Amino acid sequence: xxxxxxxxxxxxxxxxxxxxxxxxxxxxxxxxxxxxxxxxxxxxxxxxxxxxxxxxxxxxxxxxxxxxxxxxxxxxxxxxxxxxxxxxxxxxxxxxxxxxxxxxxxxxxxxxxxxxxxxxxxxxxxxxxxxxxxxxxxxxxxxxxxxxxxxxxxxxxxxxxxxxxxxxxxxxxxxxxxxxxxxx
Numbered sequence: 478x479x480x481x482x483x484x485x486x487x488x489x490x491x492x493x494x495x496x497x498x499x500x501x502x503x504x505x506x507x508x509x510x511x512x513x514x515x516x517x518x519x520x521x522x523x524x525x526x527x528x529x530x531x532x533x534x535x536x537x538x539x540x541x542x543x544x545x546x547x548x549x550x551x552x553x554x555x556x557x558x559x560x561x562x563x564x565x566x567x568x569x570x571x572x573x574x575x576x577x578x579x580x581x582x583x584x585x586x587x588x589x590x591x592x593x594x595x596x597x598x599x600x601x602x603x604x605x606x607x608x609x610x611x612x613x614x615x616x617x618x619x620x621x622x623x624x625x626x627x628x629x630x631x632x633x634x635x636x637x638x639x640x641x642x643x644x645x646x647x648x649x650x651x652x653x654x655x656x657x658x659x660x661x
Contacts, residue, residue, distance in 0.1 A: 487551045495543050509555050519621050520563045534559050549635045557636040560618055608658040616651035
């Protein structure tokens, strides 16, 4: 299915929901629950309950669908609501977010290495995650959306409601900060 057909299907789905076919929202829930939950967890670690925040995001998404004007993809809109909800939740808690371990079990190549290599990899990964943890929330968010959610710079700018140049700057500064911390 090409991009225009997918966009047309998204638009028809949203219009059906807005026009009263609320049962079709289950299609959005099915498609986005896992990506929302993963993003919540990556941005907040264990500081927020990912399941509760995912539900909050889905409620906010349902309530805001009538205002969605397809200036971006639906997924971009969903990620924007997710980032805003996480930021609000962390602000309410008065804490900064951190990204928890991206578990080693997701990398099948680890099991092909020696114990020593695996330990070295795990130590290096812990260093990286600790460094990511120390990034400012906006840098961590941009970096997470880019690497984990594979969004383009333009999509990240839309999600974070910032300019494209600010997006580029955030990701560049985040990479530089990580490089400096890890080179020490």
